[in-house]
Amino acid sequence: MSSAGTRAPKAWAFHTKTHSTGISIYDDVIDSHYSYNSNVPNSQQVAPGDLVVIRQDNFVAGWAIIQSIDVTPNCLVMLTRCPACRSTALTTRVTKALKYRCGRSSCKLEFGEASAVLTEELVTNYRACYPDTWNEAAVPQRRQTLENFTTVKNSQNAIRPLDGERIHNLLTVLSQRTINLRSEQTALAEAEIIGGFKEAMVLRRRGQREFRFRLLERVGAECAVLGPQPPQVLEAAHIQSFATTGKHDLDGGLILRRDIHSLFDAHLLTIDPKNMQVQVAPKLRIYKNYESLQSAPLHLAEQHHPKREFLEEHFERSMETFRAS
Ligand SMILES: [Zn+2]
Structure with a gap:
């Protein structure tokens, strides 16, 4: 089924x-x-x-x-x-x-x-x-x-x-964002071809907590966008949909504060792979705390920067969302 x-x-x-x-x-x-x-x-x-x-x-x-x-x-x-x-x-x-x-x-x-x-x-x-x-x-x-x-x-x-x-x-x-159902369903169908979801679901449950611990060990209690934060509000984000890759790749992960993670998953905030700067959706710039993040550099040592090619897809999709909203 x-x-x-x-x-x-x-x-x-x-x-x-x-x-x-x-x-x-x-x-x-x-x-x-x-x-x-x-x-x-x-x-x-x-x-x-x-x-x-x-x-x-x-x-x-x-x-x-x-x-x-x-x-x-x-x-x-x-x-x-x-x-x-x-x-x-x-x-x-x-x-x-x-x-x-x-x-x-x-x-x-x-x-x-x-x-x-x-x-x-x-x-x-x-x-x-x-x-x-x-x-x-x-x-x-x-x-x-x-x-x-x-x-x-x-x-x-x-x-x-x-x-x-x-x-x-x-x-x-x-x-509270523009939903394009066709692209959501296409992403799902592609992921199904690549991985098989049953396996992905189990892996995610087994691996998510460990993924977060390993990223925190690597970079400390620091949000990649905001810098040092209480660990209770820090989450492990997958740059590419986990369902697509089926892997918890540390080079494809970022530690983000919970709200930044939500905006990142909604493609309302992204990282430009060309210069590793934060990009914030125009509709978010009415909020001072998010507006100030526009073009901010990543709070990450260079050796911990995510792989450029991992960011490209997220960046492209976010640009679409930025234009639609
Ligand atoms: Zn009856």
């Missing part, structure tokens, strides 16, 4: 509810994967390469492009069904005497725990994985905003199709 196949990528809204205990219904770690089963409408339509916008309760949490889908057939689950139409699309009401309301528009039956039909069935469990493509929402957007982009107005469904033609507008608002 890891090949994107030939169909055009689709766009989906995934909905996850948080229980009052703070634990979501499935085992979701929403910034890396989303789990569902074959009873969920549209579950079989979702494929790697598709865009997903994740709604958690009342807010849009972020968006991602699916890298792979784990499939586990023949899992036994207990299902609660409507006694009239057997639908599993039920609304649970905490405050009402009758706990359930059938979500099927032709039924809408309200019924209590005692009359609910419980069935045991075999389902296929799916886990859509996107650990390297997650974009956390930069600004809060309410669920109503997402409704403007859904093509099916039934908020009970966990997976709903989105209007693929317009969705980049929502992503641009969410991420």
Whole structure:
């Protein structure tokens, strides 16, 4: 299930509810994967390469492009069904005497725990994985905003199709930068050809912490752009997408303060490979602390400068982002 196949990528809204205990219904770690089963409408339509916008309760949490889908057939689950139409699309009401309301528009039956039909069935469990493509929402957007982009107005469904033609507008608002979905999806497809994501995901989890330690040992607690900083705010950044290279190459890594890292990943801040000077997106220059970084030299001894050829792709893509915003 890891090949994107030939169909055009689709766009989906995934909905996850948080229980009052703070634990979501499935085992979701929403910034890396989303789990569902074959009873969920549209579950079989979702494929790697598709865009997903994740709604958690009342807010849009972020968006991602699916890298792979784990499939586990023949899992036994207990299902609660409507006694009239057997639908599993039920609304649970905490405050009402009758706990359930059938979500099927032709039924809408309200019924209590005692009359609910419980069935045991075999389902296929799916886990859509996107650990390297997650974009956390930069600004809060309410669920109503997402409704403007859904093509099916039934908020009970966990997976709903989105209007693929317009969705980049929502992503641009969410991420506060201009999103070109085609280039995001092309980057993903290229990375898939080169590495194979399953492996990359495991490597990243195994290696990321060590990568940071090794870079910190090499350059000390210094942000490459800002100079000395508290180590708690320093992160290891990959100059090239880790998904593309599948390697934690120290010569392709930079220690950056968390905010600088975010701007670097968003291609709103880059390093000119010709002179190793910082370049800041025009739209960021209204902020004094970022404006002052424009054309600043790197805070790195020459022997620790990143490889020029590693910077070129990042620089080119950032120039595109600078022009678009
Ligand atoms: Zn019903």
